[in-house]
Amino acid sequence: QKEVEQNSGPLSVPEGAIASLNCTYSDRVSQSFFWYRQYSGKSPELIMSIYSNGDKEDGRFTAQLNKASQYVSLLIRDSQPSDSATYLCAVYASNYQLIWGAGTKLIIKP
Amino acid sequence: SQTIHQWPATLVQPVGSPLSLECTVEGTSNPNLYWYRQAAGRGLQLLFYSVGIGQISSEVPQNLSASRPQDRQFILSSKKLLLSDSGFYLCAWSVGTGDNEQFFGPGTRLTVL
Numbered sequence: 001q002k003e004v005e006q007n008s009g010p011l012s013v014p015e016g017a018i019a020s021l022n023c024t025y026s027d028r029v030s031q032s033f034f035w036y037r038q039y040s041g042k043s044p045e046l047i048m049s050i051y052s053n054g055d056k057e058d059g060r061f062t063a064q065l066n067k068a069s070q071y072v073s074l075l076i077r078d079s080q081p082s083d084s085a086t087y088l089c090a091v092y093a094s095n096y097q098l099i100w101g102a103g104t105k106l107i108i109k110p
Numbered sequence: 111s112q113t114i115h116q117w118p119a120t121l122v123q124p125v126g127s128p129l130s131l132e133c134t135v136e137g138t139s140n141p142n143l144y145w146y147r148q149a150a151g152r153g154l155q156l157l158f159y160s161v162g163i164g165q166i167s168s169e170v171p172q173n174l175s176a177s178r179p180q181d182r183q184f185i186l187s188s189k190k191l192l193l194s195d196s197g198f199y200l201c202a203w204s205v206g207t208g209d210n211e212q213f214f215g216p217g218t219r220l221t222v223l
Contacts, residue, residue, distance in 0.1 A: 031209065032209040034211055041219075042216075042217070043200055043215060043216055044200075044214050046211050046212075046213065049211050088153070088154070095167070096142050096167075096204070096208030097156060098212060100154045103153060
């Protein structure tokens, strides 16, 4: 069964520091990877998508993909209290479906 | 730009009552549409997806059903709700062959009493 694993947290990071969120996946042939942010009581919103090995940067966010290790991560630089949320990792499986991790709760402490 | 709507935002229903949740997408044609459920503190569970009008794929056997009567309309229904149907129901859309990003509506929080 295809799986996506995330540490549930909570991950506590001081304001201004780098938050590092990690995700591993089981399906070696996966080609599309996504990070979503979900505030409490709200729906998930897309932060980053990544399809190739290496780093992809967008503002304070950097997604890192290592297909050999089946590992994808999200780095948040200069963490702000507004970054406190649950971060969901999703991997494309097949047949129009994404496989979702259970999410990591991130807390940014002022 | 694309917009996705869901209603109602909140719903409290008794056990055994029917359910109808609606989702509409604006600003795109022939989207792939998805219904997810998220239990409190849990991940997303895919319930149904649709790649076109009248085409529904079910991922989890249950007392729920879905329909797609129009290109940008997706409906989730139940004839008789169970306590276990409580949760946060999310509609999402994507384009292409399914390996692209999915975008979510605001969700419906359903409580079955």
